[in-house]
Structure formats: structure tokens, C-alpha cells
Amino acid sequence: MIVGTAGHIDHxxxxxxxxxxxxxxxxxREERERGITIDLGYxxxxxxxxxxxxxxDVPGHERFIHNMLAGASGIDCVLLVVAxxxxxxxxxxxxxxxxxxxxxxxxxxxISKIDRVEASRIAHVRQQVEDLLAAGPLAGAAVFAVSSLTxxxxxxxxxxxxxxxxxxxxxRDDGHFRLAIDRAFSVTGAGVVVTGTAFAGRVRIGDEL
Numbered sequence: 001m002i003v004g005t006a007g008h009i010d011h012x013x014x015x016x017x018x019x020x021x022x023x024x025x026x027x028x029r030e031e032r033e034r035g036i037t038i039d040l041g042y043x044x045x046x047x048x049x050x051x052x053x054x055x056x057d058v059p060g061h062e063r064f065i066h067n068m069l070a071g072a073s074g075i076d077c078v079l080l081v082v083a084x085x086x087x088x089x090x091x092x093x094x095x096x097x098x099x100x101x102x103x104x105x106x107x108x109x110x111i112s113k114i115d116r117v118e119a120s121r122i123a124h125v126r127q128q129v130e131d132l133l134a135a136g137p138l139a140g141a142a143v144f145a146v147s148s149l150t151x152x153x154x155x156x157x158x159x160x161x162x163x164x165x166x167x168x169x170x171x172r173d174d175g176h177f178r179l180a181i182d183r184a185f186s187v188t189g190a191g192v193v194v195t196g197t198a199f200a201g202r203v204r205i206g207d208e209l
Contacts, residue, residue, distance in 0.1 A: 006096065077161075114147045
């Protein structure tokens, strides 16, 4: 299963994935210095279901919406992250609209940074999220209150992801290899490199595509 994050800038998407997987998403120096995700981040981790789950961490800044769109195109389930202190924000709505237009129909919601607010605020943001989803295809998505700092709620969210992985349809491994390309760049000594999500078929070292 491939899980993609969605949500406004600085709502804790990358920190939550680190709490779930133990892996740091922002690897570029510019991202660490600025404290924001610029390019797509990738992590693969076993959550307890006996197989690796892939995570795509997308940027939340409005200037990098094209990167978010590239990353979201190949996911099976969206993890919508809404910070408890901010609530629903512009890129929360924009990312949700993109996910709905892409036809993604499986979602979990994480209300992050709950260690910063009172219980009444968490309840208010939960209602915001439910109202936001109510009119669309993701209405009724499970909502989890989590803190990447204290770990509260992370295990419950991880268990829900394991359950989603159990319901994920296996990708076909016969026929032609198909890759949804989300990045293309050059590496000195190697040439052009592309990354993406495999939709079907198999590829092995040495194959030409």
C-alpha cells in the first residue's frame, strides 16, 4: 500500500511520518534549514502487517502544489493532517480537492499537535474536519488525535494504517511495466533519473524501459 500525506504547511506531516516509521522525511539541507518540505519525501516501513508500506510525504506550501500533485497521483490512501492549533487552512482544502479529483477514495485523518491545545480545541477541530469532508466522497473517514512529540495516538493511527493495508488491492505484476513518474532529474555520472510509483508489471536491474 502507498500512503500519501496531505495538508497545510507546518501542520506536522513530516514529523508524523517520522513518528510512524522512524525515518526522517526532509533530507535536503534547504528543507532542514527552513523547516518545511519542498520536494517529495519517501519512506518504506513495516507497520506490523508483514509487508512494507510506502509513504509519500508531500509539501504543504502553496508554491509547491505541483510537487504535491505529482506525489498524490499514485497513492492508495491519503493521510490528511490538520494541526490542532491551526485547524482547517487553505492548503487543507486545496489538497483535499486534489485528492478527490484524483479519485482517491480511502482516507485517514490525523489531528496533529494535540499536545499544544486543550481538549475542547481538539473537539472543535474534529468537527471542522468532519464538516469539511461531509459533502465529499471521503465523508466518514476515521479521525485520530495524535502528537508526534509525546506519541499519543500514534499507535492507534498505525493500527488503522495496518487495517487499510489489509484491504488494499494488490497491484498486478504481469503484463507491461507501468510507472507513474513523479520526479525526473540528472545525477552526475549516472544521467537522467526518474522516480515514481509502479502501477503494474515487474522491473529488474538491467531492464530497459
